[in-house]
Amino acid sequence: MHFVDAKGILTGGKNHYGMNIYRGCSHGCIYCDSRSRCYQFTHAFEDIEVKQNAPELLEQALKAKRQKGMIGTGSMSDPYMHCEEKLGLTRKCLEIICKYGFGAAVQTKSDRIMRDIDLLDEINRKTKCVVQMTLTTFDSRLCRIIEPNVCDTQRRIEVLEKMRDRGIPTVVWLTPILPFINDTRENIQAILEACAQAKVRGIICFDMGLTLREGDREYYYAALDRHFPGLKERYIRTYGNAYEVPSPHRELLTDLFRTFCREHEILYRPEECFDYMHHLPEKYRQMTFLDG
Numbered sequence: 001m002h003f004v005d006a007k008g009i010l011t012g013g014k015n016h017y018g019m020n021i022y023r024g025c026s027h028g029c030i031y032c033d034s035r036s037r038c039y040q041f042t043h044a045f046e047d048i049e050v051k052q053n054a055p056e057l058l059e060q061a062l063k064a065k066r067q068k069g070m071i072g073t074g075s076m077s078d079p080y081m082h083c084e085e086k087l088g089l090t091r092k093c094l095e096i097i098c099k100y101g102f103g104a105a106v107q108t109k110s111d112r113i114m115r116d117i118d119l120l121d122e123i124n125r126k127t128k129c130v131v132q133m134t135l136t137t138f139d140s141r142l143c144r145i146i147e148p149n150v151c152d153t154q155r156r157i158e159v160l161e162k163m164r165d166r167g168i169p170t171v172v173w174l175t176p177i178l179p180f181i182n183d184t185r186e187n188i189q190a191i192l193e194a195c196a197q198a199k200v201r202g203i204i205c206f207d208m209g210l211t212l213r214e215g216d217r218e219y220y221y222a223a224l225d226r227h228f229p230g231l232k233e234r235y236i237r238t239y240g241n242a243y244e245v246p247s248p249h250r251e252l253l254t255d256l257f258r259t260f261c262r263e264h265e266i267l268y269r270p271e272e273c274f275d276y277m278h279h280l281p282e283k284y285r286q287m288t289f290l291d292g
Contacts, residue, residue, distance in 0.1 A: 021050075117163070135195075170199075171267075174191060183247035185249070208246060
């Protein structure tokens with residue numbers, strides 16, 4: 001990893017903001033879109049860029065806000081990668097979010113988030129906190145292949161259940177679904193049942209498939225050659241160089257997904273899930289004189 005002084009830390013606005021403390025990732029997921037060349041990495045993806053002044057920048061930014069809102073993190077780089085154990089920058093930023101009475105929406109694949117469950121609980125009791133967890137395959141063996149350097153799905157489900165027990169709302173990202181690998185009815189059904197048991201608030205699934213573009217595609221295909229001999233050629237025959245790579249079972253799986261969510265009163269339309277995560281209740285939005 002290497003360290004930089006960033007010029008800013010928050011993006012977006014209108015009551016919800018984005019924050020990425022790290023750039024790059026050490027999880028090694030074979031399908032990661034963040035590897036795509038369009039993001040213009042100037043360093044190796046596994047050489048994590050650390051925004052070492054993130055807490056100071058965040059405190060300056062929140063002091064200047066006239067209105068409180070939700071702050072999301074983890075959309076591009078997981079905030080609970082291996083380096084967080086030593087650096088603790090995510091925790092420091094959460095402490096600042098809590099101090100200034102903002103809400104938080106944290107997206108991760110890692111059980112390292114459990115290190116901060118007390119802090120997440122405090123934020124949720126003061127304003128609002130939403131924990132987002134990615135689930136792709138119920139099969140632990142397959143999980144170790146496609147997401148090799150992070151805890152398996154069973155442990156992530158345990159995290160969701162621990163959040164449920166604290167009253168912290170959760171949202172699951174059911175994505176990506178890899179054609180000919182994890183795109184089975186049995187896999188989707190098992191994940192959905194686990195989500196219902198954990199009482200997740202919403203499940204985000206843009207489509208039953210994945211996206212591939214320059215940089216990401218080459219890394220994914222190399223992984224297919226290592227772990228699934230002959231599958232790369234099947235992808236090329238079926239999809240060519242398409243950006244959208246849908247499962248041949250997309251209609252069946254999508255119907256299963258939507259029906260299950262409706263029956264269990266789980267949010268499943270992406271716009272509804274994002275509205276929920278971005279919304280800070282009105283009673284928390286206005287800054288007071290005591291907020292400074």
